[in-house]
Amino acid sequence: MKIFGREPALVIGAIGSLLTVLAALNVPGLSAGQAAAVTALVAAGITAWATRPVAPALYVGAVAAGAVLLAEYGFHVSDGTVAAIGGAVVAGFALFGVRPQVTPAADPRQSIRA
Numbered sequence: 001m002k003i004f005g006r007e008p009a010l011v012i013g014a015i016g017s018l019l020t021v022l023a024a025l026n027v028p029g030l031s032a033g034q035a036a037a038v039t040a041l042v043a044a045g046i047t048a049w050a051t052r053p054v055a056p057a058l059y060v061g062a063v064a065a066g067a068v069l070l071a072e073y074g075f076h077v078s079d080g081t082v083a084a085i086g087g088a089v090v091a092g093f094a095l096f097g098v099r100p101q102v103t104p105a106a107d108p109r110q111s112i113r114a
Helices: 008-026 032-050 056-075 079-101 108-113
Strands: none
Touching: 008 032, 008 079, 032 056, 032 079, 056 079, 079 108
């Protein structure tokens, strides 16, 4: 499985990072930390579905959600700072934590033959 011709962990991480920042800044009824945590967990779930092994993606989701919730409720920083922390954690883990450890769920050799 490839998304936009790229491996899914990188694309989903980039999209999740962007959505985390957007969600943390403008979601009515949710705090910045809650919105960013939900978005990070959803991005991690999609990454886990699209790649194997599942564990690195789920670990990233838990750490990213924990980081933004800690920033929101433990440090009492601004919504912009919470968004920046959430986006940075999701993007950083997708690039350096998940990508080196996973492969697409589908056999990548099939797309080369097509």
